[in-house]
Amino acid sequence: MPSMVASPPYLHPMAIHRSYAASHKGLRNILGQFSLLAGRTDYGSPADVQRLKALGDEMFMLLTHHLHTENDHLLALLEQRVPGALQHNLRDHEELEVIQQDVADRLARLDGTQTALEGHAFHLAFTAFQGRYLGHIHHEEVVTEELLLKHFTEAELIANSERIVQQVEFPVLLASRQGASKNLERMARAAIVRPDEALRRADTGTMYPTEEQRSMGE
Numbered sequence: 001m002p003s004m005v006a007s008p009p010y011l012h013p014m015a016i017h018r019s020y021a022a023s024h025k026g027l028r029n030i031l032g033q034f035s036l037l038a039g040r041t042d043y044g045s046p047a048d049v050q051r052l053k054a055l056g057d058e059m060f061m062l063l064t065h066h067l068h069t070e071n072d073h074l075l076a077l078l079e080q081r082v083p084g085a086l087q088h089n090l091r092d093h094e095e096l097e098v099i100q101q102d103v104a105d106r107l108a109r110l111d112g113t114q115t116a117l118e119g120h121a122f123h124l125a126f127t128a129f130q131g132r133y134l135g136h137i138h139h140e141e142v143v144t145e146e147l148l149l150k151h152f153t154e155a156e157l158i159a160n161s162e163r164i165v166q167q168v169e170f171p172v173l174l175a176s177r178q179g180a181s182k183n184l185e186r187m188a189r190a191a192i193v194r195p196d197e198a199l200r201r202a203d204t205g206t207m208y209p210t211e212e213q214r215s216m217g218e
């Protein structure tokens, strides 16, 4: 039955509100972009490695921010009505933070003088983390999300998501977008894409140059 509660504008009006869906889609997007770029990177090229590091910094910032937002604004909420419900996710978060830090440290050590084999080892380490992370957020969407829907009204969940977007996520998205702007400037200077195309790419999360563009001598 259609809900009588007004949905936020970014959701389809017939959708049941899902607290995790939007942010997890964004995280899957950037994890996928990073995996693709890590697989294409020439680890003996300082310029290539610098590009990978820029995307990695943005990705790790978003992942860290999401984890703390979830702990403080979703799991803490759920714990009020379902004591003990947050234990599984908190444990996962602690383990993921350790693996994420290890991958971030490995990325920081790259400087464009690595062999293809060393680059491949980094890519493997990242994809092991990515696989673990994707399993974790899948669990959240099929288990934790259902608990939220069972123990809170849709109006409560929508109000909570709106508060998170306005007070917590928007400043971070802005910071992320500012990082993307530097990338856009660089592409525009190289006359690889027109400004309107560059903006479209930023909005669709495809602002990073393709293999073809890189081979054009960026």
Ligand SMILES: [Fe+2]
Pocket: 067, 070, 089, 093, 136, 137, 140
């Ligand atoms: Fe999580």
